[in-house]
Amino acid sequence: MSDYQQFLDERDKIDFLIQKGCQINSVREHLNGASVDFLHPNGNVTETLLIGTANGRKYFSSLLISQNQPKD
Amino acid sequence: MADLRINLAGIKSPNPFWLASAPPTNSGYQVQRAFEAGWGGAVWKTLGDPILNVTSRFAAISFNGQRVAGFNNIELITDRPLDVNLKEIYETKKKFPNHAIIASLMVEPKQEKWHEIVKRVEDVGVDGLELNFGCPHGMAERGMGSASGQVPALVERQTYWAKEVAKTPVIVKLTPNITDITATAEAACNGGADAISMINTINSLMGVDLDTWNTVPHVAGKGAHGGYCGPAVKPIALNMVAECARHPHINVPISGIGGISNWRDAVEFILMGATGVQVCTAAMHHGFRIVEDMIEGLNNYLDCKGIAAVSDIIGKSVPKYSDWGNLDLNYNIVAKINPEVCINCNKCHIACEDTSHQCIDMLTDANGKSYLKVREEDCVGCNLCSIVCPVDGAIDMIEAPRELAPMTWNERQAVLSVAAECKADIVK
């Protein structure tokens, strides 16, 4: 799979969780990229995605920044 | 006609183009001819105890037909008696009162030595002094030049000694043979420098002769490292000027030196914070008259941009120079090949396929004609293909539509660590 395809795959998974109302709860960076924990809004369910591509890691970081920005 | 005059820490000259301290400023005859040709100032070949030179002294790299892409020397400071130089400085200043004459000085790191030479040189009416803490060869083996220029405490102390007696502005000329030039630039400021200039030459060995196994150049079969300058060093010099210009504790004017060959180079240095520029190699390569093109080019550039004075553009690019951590990670450009201009040499395809991201496809059109196309989604915008392409306009690097808001590495790390504080389980 090309880097780009892999990124699309990672982005789809992230978008799916965000659409379900999940928020990024914690991020662990390591040699294989980042493990991102998403917390479901109505409970303690946590789902973890391993994000390996550079664009994928830029993507969730951008989401985290907008998630942390105060909402009007 | 734009106003090309500059005032560097009180040293005034009719234009920003000075000859650097080097062979072109070795004598009154040369400096007077340079002023007649149009140079606004000259930093006299470094004065000090007259030295002995070896022969030969110079070597140059020609690169793909461009002669003197880089230049190397093992020449020392002046080999002429001080009194002879001073007499010629006096005569030159009398003939050209509106041109800047700066005396470059190098003596042992002793207070009385600095006091003596500063007083003697100022007596003949120079407009300023430049302390040479930069020569990387010969003089450095004797504790002068870059040997003292690499030690911030020595730079500060010697600047202070010169300033104790100097009545004219003191420029401190820095060596690039140091990891962080802002350390010595700051030391010069702490010593009271009125201005700094950079760069002197870079340690270098030009080559080895494959038949004789001698160094290039060699002196009776032996070589020693020299100082490198000319077009090849311009990016190194420009970065050093920019680093000093954006440093919060370095607030003196900068005289930019290193690989400046035409008005364009000069404008780049001025935009990056230099008040004026100095030139050596280009004058040695092409003669004094290159200054005519430099003046005309600078003047036309300013007129075209509607800018009244060269001093109005000093440092205009400095705010655009920052740390890597402040660059936008979400800004994207991609390569686009223009089939009408492309000559199908395949250089870009090979470069991308072998050493970048394998995203230039070789395709065939309906008529069986092959052409190249960038798969934009896989292109990382590295510029390599456009760098190796031999045809101007065959590859454009274009901005990709923005998909994500700007985000720098520093912003990213800040949000990750803030999140870590709120939720104890976020680990950097």
Ligand SMILES: Cc1cc2nc3c(=O)[nH]c(=O)nc-3n(C[C@H](O)[C@H](O)[C@H](O)COP(=O)(O)O)c2cc1C
């Ligand atoms: C042959 C030669 C001799 C030089 N002698 C001196 C010198 O005596 N004092 C000095 O401060 N710099 C000296 N330099 C350095 C130049 O002034 C200048 O800093 C350097 O060459 C970079 O500028 P360029 O790339 O325009 O040549 C010398 C350079 C060359 C090539």
Ligand code: SF4
């Ligand atoms: S910019 Fe880089 S990645 Fe994009 S096509 Fe050119 S060489 Fe390949």
Ligand code: SF4
């Ligand atoms: S390097 Fe330039 S000219 Fe050569 S094939 Fe690529 S785009 Fe065409």
